[in-house]
Amino acid sequence: MADNHFDAIVVGSGISGGWAAKELTEKGLTVLLLERGRNIEHVKDYVNATKAPWDFPHRGSKTQQMIKNYPVLNRDYPLNETNLDYWTNEQESPYTEVHRFDWFRGYHVGGRSLMWGRQSYRWSDLQFEANAKEGIGVDWPVRYAEIAPWYDHVEKFAGISGSKEGLAQLPDGQFMPAMDMNIVEKDLAGRFNEHYKNHRKMIIGRTANITEPLPGRTNCQYRDKCWLGCPFGAYFSTQSSTLPAAMATGKLTLRPWAIVTRVLYDKDKKRATGVEILDAETNKTYTYNSKIVFLNASTINTAWLLMNSATDVWPDGLGSSSGELGHNLMDHHLGVGAFGQVEGYEDKYYYGRRANGIYIPHFANLFGDKRDYIRGFGYQGGASREGWDRDIAELSVGVELREALSEPGQWTFGMGGFGETLPYHDNKVTLDKTRKDKWGLNIPAIDAVLRDNELKMRKDMQGDAIEMLTTIGLKKVQGFEGNAVLGRGIHEMGTCRMGKDPKTSVLNKWNQVWDAPNVFVTDGSFMTSSNCCNPSLSYMAFTARAANHAVDELKKMNL
Amino acid sequence: MQRREALQRVAVLLGGTVIGAEAFLSGCKTPARKEGLFYDNDVAMMDEIGETILPGGNGVPGARDAKIGEFMKVIVTDCYTPEDQDVFTKGLKAMRDAQFMDLTPQQRHDLLVKLDKEARDPKYNDQNKHYFKMLKQLTIWGYFSSEPGATKALRYIETPGHFDGNLPYKKGDKAWAT
Numbered sequence A: 001m002a003d004n005h006f007d008a009i010v011v012g013s014g015i016s017g018g019w020a021a022k023e024l025t026e027k028g029l030t031v032l033l034l035e036r037g038r039n040i041e042h043v044k045d046y047v048n049a050t051k052a053p054w055d056f057p058h059r060g061s062k063t064q065q066m067i068k069n070y071p072v073l074n075r076d077y078p079l080n081e082t083n084l085d086y087w088t089n090e091q092e093s094p095y096t097e098v099h100r101f102d103w104f105r106g107y108h109v110g111g112r113s114l115m116w117g118r119q120s121y122r123w124s125d126l127q128f129e130a131n132a133k134e135g136i137g138v139d140w141p142v143r144y145a146e147i148a149p150w151y152d153h154v155e156k157f158a159g160i161s162g163s164k165e166g167l168a169q170l171p172d173g174q175f176m177p178a179m180d181m182n183i184v185e186k187d188l189a190g191r192f193n194e195h196y197k198n199h200r201k202m203i204i205g206r207t208a209n210i211t212e213p214l215p216g217r218t219n220c221q222y223r224d225k226c227w228l229g230c231p232f233g234a235y236f237s238t239q240s241s242t243l244p245a246a247m248a249t250g251k252l253t254l255r256p257w258a259i260v261t262r263v264l265y266d267k268d269k270k271r272a273t274g275v276e277i278l279d280a281e282t283n284k285t286y287t288y289n290s291k292i293v294f295l296n297a298s299t300i301n302t303a304w305l306l307m308n309s310a311t312d313v314w315p316d317g318l319g320s321s322s323g324e325l326g327h328n329l330m331d332h333h334l335g336v337g338a339f340g341q342v343e344g345y346e347d348k349y350y351y352g353r354r355a356n357g358i359y360i361p362h363f364a365n366l367f368g369d370k371r372d373y374i375r376g377f378g379y380q381g382g383a384s385r386e387g388w389d390r391d392i393a394e395l396s397v398g399v400e401l402r403e404a405l406s407e408p409g410q411w412t413f414g415m416g417g418f419g420e421t422l423p424y425h426d427n428k429v430t431l432d433k434t435r436k437d438k439w440g441l442n443i444p445a446i447d448a449v450l451r452d453n454e455l456k457m458r459k460d461m462q463g464d465a466i467e468m469l470t471t472i473g474l475k476k477v478q479g480f481e482g483n484a485v486l487g488r489g490i491h492e493m494g495t496c497r498m499g500k501d502p503k504t505s506v507l508n509k510w511n512q513v514w515d516a517p518n519v520f521v522t523d524g525s526f527m528t529s530s531n532c533c534n535p536s537l538s539y540m541a542f543t544a545r546a547a548n549h550a551v552d553e554l555k556k557m558n559l
Numbered sequence B: 001m002q003r004r005e006a007l008q009r010v011a012v013l014l015g016g017t018v019i020g021a022e023a024f025l026s027g028c029k030t031p032a033r034k035e036g037l038f039y040d041n042d043v044a045m046m047d048e049i050g051e052t053i054l055p056g057g058n059g060v061p062g063a064r065d066a067k068i069g070e071f072m073k074v075i076v077t078d079c080y081t082p083e084d085q086d087v088f089t090k091g092l093k094a095m096r097d098a099q100f101m102d103l104t105p106q107q108r109h110d111l112l113v114k115l116d117k118e119a120r121d122p123k124y125n126d127q128n129k130h131y132f133k134m135l136k137q138l139t140i141w142g143y144f145s146s147e148p149g150a151t152k153a154l155r156y157i158e159t160p161g162h163f164d165g166n167l168p169y170k171k172g173d174k175a176w177a178t
Helices: A015-026 A064-069 A130-134 A144-158 A183-195 A238-248 A299-307 A399-405 A452-471 A536-555 B002-014 B021-028 B042-053 B068-079 B082-097 B105-119 B131-144 B147-153
Strands: A005-011 A031-034 A252-255 A258-266 A271-279 A285-295 A336-342 A348-351 A358-360 A377-385 A411-419 A428-436 A442-447 A475-481 A516-521 B164-168
Touching: A005 A015, A005 A271, A015 A031, A015 A238, A015 A285, A015 A536, A031 A285, A064 B068, A144 A238, A144 A536, A183 A348, A183 A358, A183 A377, A183 A411, A183 A452, A183 B164, A238 A252, A258 A285, A258 A299, A258 A516, A271 A516, A285 A299, A285 A536, A299 A428, A299 A442, A336 A377, A336 A452, A348 A377, A377 A452, A399 B131, A411 A452, A452 A475, A516 A536, B042 B068, B042 B082, B042 B105, B042 B131, B068 B082, B068 B131, B082 B131, B105 B131, B131 B147
Parallel strands: A005 A031, A005 A285, A031 A252, A285 A516
Antiparallel strands: A258 A271, A271 A285, A336 A411, A336 A475, A348 B164, A358 A377, A377 A411, A428 A442
């Protein structure tokens, strides 16, 4: 076999790309895993992971120079001193915003699997059937029964901790023991669940932090420094989980600094033959060939890559024959919720920094609830005692101030909503051919806004939060409403949606591009609707399913 | 010293600091050297301001031991906007003019109590900032995130190892640093 021939090429090494590499290599395929950025080696390259707060010159904060270099990242919490190197260089890789879209990226091995929020939720048929029932977008070509075994498969390997709740809208899974609620959360959840008779439920978050050891991984040590990279491998990432498994097969070649510029397409065979890359360090072009190609470059970049591919056949790119490539861009809208004070519990505290909180799954428009919009939202939140950063109005300066701030303050509880965004054809990614990145490549232009359904929903996301927190006895409850802007959910989805009809979708039910069945797209771009819960677990399940289907089809000589 | 005393009296009379006091005082001091935004004795003064805001005692280190002056210098230089730097450095000038370093501990305390009250006036906000709020915030942040603050005033455990959501607490127990 020549150096540039592989059974499969996987473009992108984040959550879904890592899964594709693992599944394909474990099925015996030789795999080339391409990553546009640098390598980050597990543990060794987590250079800040064991630093104390005082080891950072700016104590983790951002400098004016950082703000200048990262104007997009600066719009929200990601711009910070502790893991700056994990975020994409905005000067080298600009993008065009037709409307403001906060795109927070990670261009390195592992992608955003290193910095992700780790909340992991299954979808149910209430979500898979919603588009068809309501006439929104296109119908999902998959139902829960088909994907459930793949959720089992990925949960067992990734390690998801959570509690079994028997909820129709949030199916239980193969969970490791759940993390504990603290005493205040337990009592509030008790009141909440009793009041809402389980039509609404407050549960502990389901998270990809392991509570029991797995091979090569230690259970969570409650450091809450996940996004620096975990030296214990206690949360799922490409580095901690899928990459070592793929490497162990001896069938994986990992190539960092490889910007894939196009998928090579043979119009006679109607198949992809490989990819062309630009070496990000040397600017040299290379070609790699394979029987199948998995695209896991992340929702916006996968659309960008397809738009730049097979343009001799389709001017708008490979997968554009339906007119849906790049369209239906979704995210979760957030930054809206409520918080308040909890009276009492002065004799209670907690030990350990739990990188998880409570979750209230979707309830709006379900089980007889009716709103003036469709779909719904969930909440993530938690209770804690105030720390030294609180203001004590009655203390000015002096020993009393130091002593008071050295003790924990009042218990507070807060939560923020994650709302579903509908798939609008007009919310889209296109190519901006007037601007170039550092490597002379055209860049994506993002044109997406929240519309009536989401804006109406946001009123309830705040209003319901205030009402619920008041109902369960919190004091001084206040709502909050942040920027109603897409992107900052960091859950981009939908630019290559799957469907039943090649005229209205980019992918078939197995994540294959209708126009090139040996090209599989299994990052967030395949999503036909967005639901309101965190999507990564679904990317994992669909990726594993697609990879196994690909191997079956290869065996049957269908690809 | 006479000049300083005179100046203090003027300041008290006017209810504040005296613009141009530095020039007034320069007769009895060699002018300090300025590097970047700060004079070379500003760090020492910020140490003392910080120590007055969060003093040590009872075996617990104060803000001076947390090298709070150096911390303020770094944060104001690297993280503050030019507008905020301007408010801050004018504030330092006011503190120099008030001869902060020459005041007794009690006088320092009283002065900062007065400034804290002044800074809480609703006329000061994000558009119209009071320098003392900056000094106080920097002190609290820098102190409790420093090694002495986090490990001696508070409790810090790098790797807790497990989670207990129902830990008994009694008044006087220290808070967790993070």
